[in-house]
Amino acid sequence: MLPLFFGPPSHRLFGAFHEASPGRMQSLGVLLCNPFGQEAIRTHRLFRVLAIRLAKAGIHVLRFDYFGTGDSAGDDDQADLQGWCADIQTAHEELVRLSGSTNATWVASRLGAVAAIQALGQFAPSAQRLVVWDPVVEASAYAQLLRKKHVEALETSYSVPDPAWRVKLATDPAAFSDEAIGFAIPPMLRKQLSTLHAAQLSIPQTVETTVIADPDDTDIAAWVSAQQASGVKLQSVALKHTLEWTSDDSLNAALVPADAVQQLMLAIDR
Amino acid sequence: MTESPILFGPERNLLGILTSPTKANAQAPACLLLNVGVTHRVGPRRLNVKLARQLADIGVYSLRLDLSGIGDSAAAHSRASFRDQSIQDLKSAMDLVEKEIGIRRFAVLGICSGASNGYWLAQADTRVVGLLMFDGFTFPTFKTQMLHDWVRLRTLHWKTVVAKVRDRVRGLLGMSRSAPTPASIFNANSDQAIPSREEFARAMESLTGRGAAVYLIYSGSLLVHHNYRGQLKDAFRNAPFLKHIRDDYWPEVDHIATPLSAQQKLMAATSTWVASLAAPPQLPVPEGKQLRRSEIV
Numbered sequence: 059m060l061p062l063f064f065g066p067p068s069h070r071l072f073g074a075f076h077e078a079s080p081g082r083m084q085s086l087g088v089l090l091c092n093p094f095g096q097e098a099i100r101t102h103r104l105f106r107v108l109a110i111r112l113a114k115a116g117i118h119v120l121r122f123d124y125f126g127t128g129d130s131a132g133d134d135d136q137a138d139l140q141g142w143c144a145d146i147q148t149a150h151e152e153l154v155r156l157s158g159s160t161n162a163t164w165v166a167s168r169l170g171a172v173a174a175i176q177a178l179g180q181f182a183p184s185a186q187r188l189v190v191w192d193p194v195v196e197a198s199a200y201a202q203l204l205r206k207k208h209v210e211a212l213e214t215s216y217s218v219p220d221p222a223w224r225v226k227l228a229t230d231p232a233a234f235s236d237e238a239i240g241f242a243i244p245p246m247l248r249k250q251l252s253t254l255h256a257a258q259l260s261i262p263q264t265v266e267t268t269v270i271a272d273p274d275d276t277d278i279a280a281w282v283s284a285q286q287a288s289g290v291k292l293q294s295v296a297l298k299h300t301l302e303w304t305s306d307d308s309l310n311a312a313l314v315p316a317d318a319v320q321q322l323m324l325a326i327d328r
Numbered sequence: 329m330t331e332s333p334i335l336f337g338p339e340r341n342l343l344g345i346l347t348s349p350t351k352a353n354a355q356a357p358a359c360l361l362l363n364v365g366v367t368h369r370v371g372p373r374r375l376n377v378k379l380a381r382q383l384a385d386i387g388v389y390s391l392r393l394d395l396s397g398i399g400d401s402a403a404a405h406s407r408a409s410f411r412d413q414s415i416q417d418l419k420s421a422m423d424l425v426e427k428e429i430g431i432r433r434f435a436v437l438g439i440c441s442g443a444s445n446g447y448w449l450a451q452a453d454t455r456v457v458g459l460l461m462f463d464g465f466t467f468p469t470f471k472t473q474m475l476h477d478w479v480r481l482r483t484l485h486w487k488t489v490v491a492k493v494r495d496r497v498r499g500l501l502g503m504s505r506s507a508p509t510p511a512s513i514f515n516a517n518s519d520q521a522i523p524s525r526e527e528f529a530r531a532m533e534s535l536t537g538r539g540a541a542v543y544l545i546y547s548g549s550l551l552v553h554h555n556y557r558g559q560l561k562d563a564f565r566n567a568p569f570l571k572h573i574r575d576d577y578w579p580e581v582d583h584i585a586t587p588l589s590a591q592q593k594l595m596a597a598t599s600t601w602v603a604s605l606a607a608p609p610q611l612p613v614p615e616g617k618q619l620r621r622s623e624i625v
Contacts, residue, residue, distance in 0.1 A: 059400065061333035061343055072333070072345075074400060102368050106400060128370050129331070129345055129377060208586075215582035217551030218479055237588050240373030306584070 059109075063130075064122075064152045071145055072129035073122040075156050076109040082116030087157040088326055089150055089185070090121045093168030094137070095204075095241035096211075097303045098127060101167060104301070104314045108165075108322055115327060118157035122149045124173075134242040139250045142173040147181040163187040163326055168303060169194050175259050188267045189325045191318070192303065195281040197254035204238035207304040211239045214306060239306060256281040260288070267292045268325040270318075274298075297321050329384040334391075337420040341402040344393035344421060345369065346428075347380040353387030355606035357433035357457050358425045360418060361392035362442035364584065368399030372439070372584040373591055379437070382599050389429055393421050395445070411448055411521060418449045426455075433457045435541075435602050438464070440583065447523075450540060451531055458541045458605045460598060463583055466546070466553035467525055467563035475555045529567050536572035543601050544575040545594075549583035574601070 060075040078084065090105045092098040109119040124142045126132030146164070154160055164185040166174035171193035178184055194200045209227045213219040226233040236243050243251075259281065261267050267285070271278040273296040285292050299315040332346045361376040363369060369392045370377050376392040383390050394401035395417045404413055418436070426432050435458030438446035443464030450456040481489060523531065535542055546554040557577045561570055576597070581590040 059343075061335065061400065063331065063333065070331075099367060099370070099372070099374075102399070103366070128374070129333075131331075134374065134378075211586055212582070215584065215586050216548050217555070218483065218548070218579075240584070240586050240588075240591070242588060306586075 060156075065145075065148045068131075069125055069148075070131040071122055071125060071148060071152075073120050073149065073152060074106075074109070075153075076113035076119040076121075078116045078118045078157070079114050082114075084116040084327075085159045085161055086116075087118040087120070087153045087159045087162045088112055089146070089153050089162060089164045090119065091146055091149075091164060091166035091170035091174045092121075092123065092127065093170045093303065094127075096239040096306065097168055098123075100301070100303065100305075100313055104319065107314050108319055111319065111323060112326065115323070117327065118153065118159060120149060120153040120156065122152075135244040137242065137244055137247045139169070139173055139176070139247060139254075142170075143177040143180055146174055146177040147184065150181075150184055161186055163189060165189045165191070165322060165326060167191040167193070169197075169200065172197065172254065172259065175261055178262050178265055179260065185265060187326075188261065188265050189270065189322065190267070191270045191297075191322065192272065192275075193259075193269065193278065193281075195256040195259060196277050197251040199277070201235065201243075201248070201251040203304060204243065205234045208234050208238045211306045239304070256284070261285055261290045261292065263289050263291070265290075268295060268328075269293070270295045270297050270321050270325060272296070272298055293325075295321055295325060329381060331380075334424065336424045337396075337404075337417060339402075339404060341396060341404060342393060342417055342420060343369070343400040344391045344424070345380070346425070347384050347390045347392070348429075349384040349387045349389065351387055352389065353603075353606060356386070356388045356602065357435045357605050358429065358431040359383055359388055359390040359435045359437055359602060360421055360446075361390055362418075362436065362438045362445055363393075363395055363398050364439045364442050366398055369394045373586065375439075375585060375591060375594070378591065379595050379598060382595050383602060386599055386603050388602055389425065389431060391421050391425055393417070411445075414445045415449050415452050418445065419453055422453065422455050433605075433607070435460065435605055437598060437602075438462065440464075444521075447531065450535055454538060456540060457607075458543070458602065459535065460543045460545070460601060462545045462594065463547050463550060464544060465523060465528055466550060467528065467560070468553055469559060469562045471562060472553070472555055472559060476551050479551060479555070525563065529564055529569065532564075532567070532569035532573060536569045541601075541605055542569075542573040544573060545597070546575070546577045547581050547583050548579035555579075 062073050063070045064073055065071045093101055105121050109121055112119045123130040124145045126134055126136035150162060162185045164174045171190035209223050212223055269282050282294050299318045301313050301315050329350055330348045334344050334346055336342050364372050380390045380392055395414050397403035422434050432455055434456050436446035436449055436456055437460045439462040443461035446459050450459040560575050564570060581593055585591045585594050
């Protein structure tokens with residue numbers, strides 16, 4: 059694994075490049091795109107395990123942190139979906155430079171999937187294939203989920219929770235909307251989440267896509283149907299897994315559901 | 329400020345990010361920022377990253393790193409116990425900073441399991457001149473138990489109170505065996521080798537005796553274990569080390585600083601404490617010294 063910073067000096071991004079095992083080289087590069095906030099912390103181990111396995115299978119992999127997240131430059135309060143789209147493109151270019159391969163697959167989960175889909179429509183050249191896992195397709199519902207989970211995290215974390223938190227959550231729509239489980243949600247990101255809808259998430263028809271999601275998630279199912287109806291080459295894979303994305307649970311456990319890693323491997327290495 | 333990823337250690341399996349200030353305070357120690365549980369080096373809530381940059385603003389170098397087998401550091405090939413391996417990894421981290429920057433004084437900043445690792449390291453290596461333990465080892469007193477029971481009684485429904493009193497009475501009469509307390513992330517002493525009260529006191533005497541600064545902070549998440557200001561004084565009555573350490577109890581801050589306001593409080597107190605450790609340097613420290621090209625990966 060090669061840890062590195064890349065991108066312009068004012069916008070340094072941290073990356074971890076896993077070079078493909080020699081002898082099994084498939085001239086394919088995979089870019090792993092993180093979810094947001096606490097979800098990214100929880101995904102770190104899983105993405106590392108996935109990257110190591112892909113590299114052993116002959117695939118180059120670049121993991122990276124968006125600006126204002128992880129080890130990258132920038133503060134939490136600079137979180138910005140549009141900026142993350144540009145970061146994905148910068149990381150894609152770095153992956154091409156490091157791997158020498160222009161054949162790239164982007165793998166993105168949750169809010170990272172939103173950024174990846176938007177980036178596909180904005181930049182070229184980009185990925186030939188896209189794998190999205192439990193994408194956030196209704197951003198306003200996601201914003202509400204973050205509020206609820208933040209209060210749950212507070213209630214779990216403090217020995218003496220304040221009953222007023224729950225009352226505030228129920229009665230004040232603005233309460234707990236500017237931070238979620240330890241991470242800032244700055245005004246720009248709040249605005250982006252409040253105005254983004256599934257209809258705006260259009261995958262270019264040239265990009266082969268696999269969507270891995272809970273079959274009971276009706277929002278994702280409806281979005282998948284709409285994408286397929288519009289001519290997108292999209293395959294849907296049902297996966298129920300044990301990883302609770304937006305939570306503090308199991309802080310001392312490495313969260314790497316084997317079935318999720320397996321499905322991601324299959325979707326990438328088709 | 330610059331940040332450089334570095335692979336280091338005898339097996340080059342350890343990954344750290346060295347944060348170098350633009351203008352170094354030559355009298356300040358360098359800081360090691362440790363893993364919390366299995367969270368990778370950025371720390372819970374990205375605290376280690378934020379703290380590293382805040383420390384750089386006051387001229388302090390820091391290295392945030394993943395211990396062997398955690399985050400992006402591969403497991404070591406040795407058969408050492410987790411504690412011994414952690415000490416070895418952290419010594420390697422200090423060796424690296426000493427070799428590259430020339431600093432021989434270190435402050436170790438640890439939360440929860442990181443606090444435990446810092447505690448063991450400080451005893452094993454005299455280069456550690458400062459130890460900050462946030463929600464480290466706890467030593468409950470009779471008053472701790474009383475306060476815990478009182479707080480719980482206030483917040484429970486009367487039926488639950490009755491059931492608990494009944495269970496307690498049955499337990500006292502030997503009619504039932506109380507269930508073991510489940511391991512909790514908020515049990516500061518869980519899954520770590522816990523020093524006895526006497527061992528902890530001896531360690532504190534030893535550290536403060538050699539002039540190391542110790543700062544113990546307890547959060548509002550440890551109701552069962554630490555729940556009032558002055559608990560350490562009660563737990564270690566008349567122990568000489570008490571005059572030489574600093575301790576705080578912050579009920580408004582939780583175990584992993586979830587609210588942004590809690591993060592601000594923790595980072596501000598940490599920065600101020602680290603700045604207070606500045607001392608005449610034993611070796612000249614070149615300001616803003618950059619790593620050798622070969623070490624920047």
